[in-house]
Amino acid sequence: MTSVTDRIYGNPDISAEGYVVVDDYFGKPYIDQDEIRERPSPHRFVHGGFENTDTRFAFYFPSAESYRGRMFQPLEGGHGGNEVSFGGGILGEMFQRIALSESLGGYMVESNQGHIGDALDPRAGDDPSLYGWRASTESARFSKFIAEQVYGAAPRYAYIYGGSGGGRRSPMCLENAPDVYDGCMPSTSGGEIAEHGNNKRVKSGGPIGFGQMFNVQRLLGREKLMAVADAMSPGGSGNPFAGLSVNEAEELALLYRIGFPRGNESMILEPMGQIWLWTSLADQLLEEDPEYFSDFWSKPGYIGFDKPELVNGDLINTEAMVKRIITARDLNEKAEYSGAEFQTMRIFAAMIGSAGPVYDMPYALELEGIDGGYRLGTGVRIVSGDAAGRSMYASGVAGNVFTLDGRGEANTKRLTGVQVGDRVQVDNRAFLAFCYYARHHLLEDVQFDSLRVDGQPIYPQNFVPTMSPLMGNCYSAQYEGKLLWIHHTHDSSLWPANGLLYAQGVERVQGAEAARKKFCIRWTENAEHGPPSIVPPEPRRASTTRLVDFTGIYEQSLADLVDWVENDHYPLATKYEHLDGRIILPDTAEERGGIQPVVKVTAGGGDRIEIRCGEEVELTVKAALAEGAGKIVSVQWDFDGSGSYPFSHKDIDGSQSAVSLTVRHRFEQPGTWFVTALVHSHRKGDCSATRARAANLAQARVVVTPN
Template sequence: MGGALDLASYALTDSYFGAPYIDRDEHRSEPRSHRVVHGGFAGTDTRFNFYFQSEEGYRSRMFQPMEGGHAGHENIFGEGPVAKISGGLEMAFRLGGYMVESNCGHIGDDIDPRGGEDPTLYGFRAAIESARLSRHLAEQIYGAPPANGYVYGGSGGGRRSPGCLEYGAGVYTGALPYHSGGNIEPWGTTSRVRSEQPVHFGLMFNVQRLLGDRIGSVIDAMAPGGSGDPCAGLNVHQREELTNLYRLGFPRGDEFMISQPFGQIWLWTSIADMLLEDDADYFRAFWSEPGYLGHDEPQFVENDVIDVEATVARVLTARDLQENTEFADPALQALAYPSIFIAMLNQTMDLPMAIQLEGVGSGYRRGAGVYVQTGEAAGRRLYAMGESNDIFFLDGRGEANLLRATGVKAGDKVRVDNRPFLAFCYYYRHHISDDPICDFLRIDGKPIYPQHAVPLASPLMGVPYCGQYEGKLMWIHATHDSSLWPPQGLTYKRAVEQAQGLEGAQENFRIRWTENAEHTPPMMVPMQPNRSAANWLITFQGLVEQSLKDLIDWVEQGIDPASTQFTFSDGKINLPKSAGERGGIQPVIAVTANGAARIETAVGEKITLEVIAEVPPGAGTIIALEWDFDGKGTYPVKEEVTGTDARMRSMVTHAFDTAGTYFPTARVTSHRDGDCAAVTRRIENLAAARVIVS
């Protein structure tokens, strides 16, 4: 493990890259003994980290996790917060491999100046060349290159990991993308992604804007035991926009996320300037031409318009936002969380992430452009991820993303303009793709509204899917994903069927749906007023690791992995009610209170809660059954489970000592081997009933 490594004999496959170099080669003992090799390729911004575990645990496998978002880091899966929630290095070592990290050809959110806007570089070429080099070094360390290579990742990592399999023949034998999406073009494309999900986010932001406090009634209607009528009490325009949101695939039951300052706003703030440059005609026409709401029906936007000059009162770093007790209010911390998390990811807690302004006045502030007019940072264009107490949490494109409010000082002047964002709120009407999900925006095949081309995503997102590859690919998608909505999970299935035919898809592709899972783990989702995120969402990492293990068995032993059966209609994924019909590997669970989905009771009165849970055939047995009564998500009541049963029916009694609305929840965990003591590959599902206590 400790001998000198030979780089001189490495033959570059991609002539763009200069000679590889190593600038750090060291031994580490945690999580187990391994060798870390860091370096890059001369003349490029491509950087890599290789983590070679000791020979005792090595099973001739290479694992390459792909970062989400735009990528740009080569050090997030080996250590830090992302490693803790994604399995990281420990998972790769457990599964018998060494791990490769690549920054995907660029540093932070900026492009490689030499590579320019070539999406193939960022989509797969930098990652593949790094993986090829790792194989060369692995041969020196282990005596042979790895027999199999697996690439996986969520969100933006699910955007790029299929590209590695599609264009990395001989390097990878399997891929596990999850919680992602994009468009389709033939193999060999050099186009940037034309992503409709950011287009649809504009509608989600619009529903948030239009509903305001009324979002509470929508959340209540779609929660367990709710009326099921989210449009009750809304005006015509609110109904129209909310219904359109569902038609485009926003997940039912996840309406709380519409109200939250969550990561989705990043897909406005990080590309707003790109949209304004590439699609200037739309942002002009919205306010000035017939067929656009800003011109035809300005009453729906005019009261929210901001276009003023304001003054910077103070500049705040991520450390200020996290540690200063002045900002301890939970609502403000929820707004600040994306800024704090980004700073932690970049290991720069002293990066200025927000500014407090004077003189903004009334209007809708989220999404507004904050354009620095004077001072050292004059000319920088930033956008508000959120706002509270005149504090604007900022993001931007390219260099602005890296610098944020660096150089901004109290007294500097900024222009605050939200007219582009308000136009973006109706962007979905005028940028429809040929996906059938957009058919409601067409009559007899013709668009209802004036049309513009679906915008290009950042080149950092890579190229469109093609669905043509050697090896096996398993896709995982979440039914409650508010960042890449469930219909996005169908795109790659369609790509494989087009490229390989139905027979090829059956041979090489599987899809698994994860019920009650969000884009991120519950720990990263804000708490509802009466429910912790853990009370209505599951942790999905166990399902990802089990699926990665199943992918390995599929590739190396030919063991056919179970897929989830489903139907799709009206923008919604529908899963069968029984475990036998649904398949997959996640338990199926139902909960009632006194035999119903909703009951009313009195303080101190005992009620009977019943849970029925079943594990799909071949997916293991139940290893845990827990109850959470008060919405705190702590699950204090744990029933005795032997790990031998694939089906359980259980009842508990409970009395509430305070009036209110509660969602008593049962969480069931299964494990392939029935190991009640297992800490990995634990697969969860949950269900709740509504109890109104008076």
């Protein structure tokens, strides 16, 4: 095997001298690191920044023999703020973006997108263009200057992509820097469309809808929400409203109408991207929209005034004392935090561990002197000690343990400086008002049509705040090059309706014919905002039995974007319908299109069967691909919801684009079991391939009763 030291990484002598910035906001570029690294895959690592700015960059150059004249630039999600995200730590190992770039004949670029952590660049302030696209594009331009020195030739083609917040900002780079990029692949994002060249901070329905999700969580609680999830699972009743009060049913129905994905209700109990957005935006919302947070409690037309009994039982407004300080490492490595109630907190803590020293920063605290109330999202303000005045919000709660985050200093310092014995003010009044935010902050998007009658809002309306400037400025939907949009049907952080906004904008701005040539959308069925490995399980279903890892679809789609840009081969698009807040995909592969297998599972001929202990049941899977999408390369079964997939069909050889397979299984224990067939396909039918494997799955319910 060739070692990292045996590989050739181009010209060993590189220099920033001679580069002339295009955007004169940026000072001279500098390089402060140039070294060979082994992990997450072998590469030459070049790090630096631009003088007189907070912009930092990292370039990852694989071996010279793999270079075919391409540059790939993934953008970190959330607000960004880290220039070594996909090139190191947990995310680097998980997604292997350097190796992906190398396999496609290119090197990789990252930047912190103009800021360090969640702190604004002091010179730029709240200018969204810097964070949206200017820092990323100047970093990309400079990378081409260095790549020419490393490889002897600058890249001929450049591609930018990203998910979530990175998906929010990557189209802005394509729109505003046609000299830099040829193709763009955003995923699971969305936002407002404005005129080309605008510098407006974006309004988004995402955080507005999240308040409604939190309200459903608050009102229904775990037991009722798990019953809702069961009803909407394969073989369930299909009626999520059974057993709910009038108020509970109305709140859940509104959540569905504004776009929460059916079939993913258990995630209402396990907020991830949604609660992060609240913690990062809360102070800004309170500053820009103070009337709402006052009106909610004091004026007719608002629940807090008209029906206080719906919120008063959950109120918290009290002083408490810090009993213990907890780091992210503590949450993941100490036995006392290994219980199920800490699971989502541990996942968050592991994710920030990719940022190195942050892993050992004070990240959570245990409070003393707080009783009752609804605690998720609650505000915690330090009132004594060295950190007095710092305001944060609860991103996770387990008993009296709170993980906390906020904006600016609250994000970069977290609980640094807080000591045991310090006093804090715990106040959830703002968060309870946020739970009803959607009614009173309507965007024009069809997502909110259910809250209007004849075009008129049903409830009093308040000023709609913008998102953080770190999310960038509004889209224009005007661009050169090609754009392949990826969105997921089960995304609880960027709901499926968000995937329509840019598609509609391109057609409106550039016209239907241009949209057909320059825009393509692919839907990934049964995929969440992140991989299943970071999604908490349901009681009887591991996350890997109801959600798929979209990494292979992402990898194949990036290769398809390259083929589209360089060879004009239009990608396989997915057909869909948007109805009542829901994305509906056709039932057959021929009608649906795209590159993902279409999978159906039956148990005894249906999606549900009831049997006795010891009985054997016939399980059937049918899977098919659209023409040109590839061949099926594996079919596996999980019988008990554990996610182990112990059975594989050995006769799959990569030659078929459609299969119908049967297996028989005996259930020896009573209970409800979700049997799952997991199907992978590959464009070339390579059964041994480890990359670009497109996954999908389907389930049936087996209810086993005692003899």
